[in-house]
Amino acid sequence: METEIEIKFLFSADFEQELFNTIKSQQVISTKEQLLHNVYFDTSDRSLRKMDMGLRVRSCDNRSVQTIKTSGRVIGGLHQRPEYNEPIEGGRPELARFNSKIWPDECDIKALENELVPIFSTDFTRQTWLLEMSEATLIEVAYDRGFIEAKQDKKDICEIELELIKGDEKQLFILAEQIALLPQVRLSNVSKAQRGYMLGDQTEFVVKPLLESPLLPSMSIAQALMTNIQHGLRHIQYHENCYLESYQDAALNELVVGIKFVHQNLSLFKDHSPMLLKAPWIEGLHWLARSFSWLELHSDNQNLLNNKGYYLRKITKYKKLLKQIEQQDNSLPSQESICALLHSSRYCQFVLSLTQWLIQLEKNTFASEKSHEIKEFACQRLSEVWQSFREVLQNHGDNQLLAYQGLLEGNLLMGLSVANLFSHDDYFNFYAPWLDIKQGLKELSMIKIVDDFAEIETDKARQLDYFRWIKRKQESLSHALEQSKQQALLKESFWNEKLSD
Known part of the structure; x- marks a missing residue:
């Protein structure tokens, strides 16, 4: 052999x-x-x-x-x-x-x-x-x-x-x-x-959502870190292959989810592993995240343009707005530039550097660390981040929530990082209203694009029509967000009192 x-x-x-x-x-x-x-x-x-x-x-x-x-x-x-x-x-x-x-x-x-x-x-x-x-x-x-x-x-x-x-x-x-x-x-x-x-078998790469990282309660914290980073890297590379074969926006969106997942694990483990933020691949990760920072705007633009602007149909004269959104979207990076990035030396070196780091981390001796400690660590970190976010929700109105969209997404990704340590039913029950809020914030960001164009509209009648539509949408969405927020705040944390399990 x-x-x-x-x-x-x-x-x-x-x-x-x-x-x-x-x-x-x-x-x-x-x-x-x-x-x-x-x-x-x-x-x-x-x-x-x-x-x-x-x-x-x-x-x-x-x-x-x-x-x-x-x-x-x-x-x-x-x-x-x-x-x-x-x-x-x-x-x-x-x-x-x-x-x-x-x-x-x-x-x-x-x-x-x-x-x-x-x-x-x-x-x-x-x-x-x-x-x-x-x-x-x-x-x-x-x-x-x-x-x-x-x-x-x-x-x-x-x-x-x-x-x-x-x-x-x-x-x-x-x-x-x-x-x-x-x-x-x-x-x-x-x-x-x-x-x-x-x-x-005539199969191909198909877009897949990011699943929970396969952590085990018997793992040490260092083993959990290694497992999570590998999990994120696999998701990135899988959807890299998927995008380069199909050029689907959905594949690119999931590739970015993988990037964010790896980034969120830096936040999760940085206090336990202070040298983590000095790893040689960190700069490459930040570069990659910056390189795809435009993708959320592209996603919002596409949602507004879908079905010939069906979402905007109650604006009296919305065809001009559709052209403006389309022009904005056409100014974003092209398919050719995305392919060039994924074939670039810098991207290749990032993946190689991360691979080498993971191999070295695996070779380090974990004998000095306690096993079965990851669950306690996860409970502590989840309590910290969600307590902070609850305070944000309680102290800010819905019109300010959009500024915390990234914070919510980070918390949800942290949940995926450690969810496998807890009851799946408790986990999904806890996260359901938060996922509704995430979807509501996505719609808010779409409305924000219309608001930006309304601000620069020179035709006063058309501008007034835009603002009326924005107000109706925001009021309707605000009511739904408030209901989801109240449900979310009432949910019992799925990680509480689980250490004896």
């Missing part, structure tokens, strides 16, 4: 000469080029996928090797997964050749083998270079160009893989930092096999 430690990048062949120049600047021990044909097998009901296994037969230089990869993990662009390799004759897998210990006890190997069918194939040219780095470290760089094919559908492959052969893992990241400077490169948390299964 071997455990691969790899960093994977998606790349553009337009810039392969820059890649070659970067590699030539290193100490190259050897190089070679191969044509690889790989067929991936599973049963029709995906038995291997259900066991978190991947099986392929690779043909190269008139030899065949079957490989099975068992459950591993991906952090950012770092892939770690145990794999087993066995030479075979022909192109059909022979499962009995693998170590029997890899299979679940109840697994009938012969029956499983008889049900195997090809799911997809990959064909690519692989150029490899073996590099000698500092600290007696060897790293293999592989540059793959080709395609994935399933059911007559094809997807291109253009990837760079850095695999640690032996030595210091830090050297892997040092080399990765240089690769991250190349144009049109981004870290990949999706393997060729995952892309192949999606092609074979």
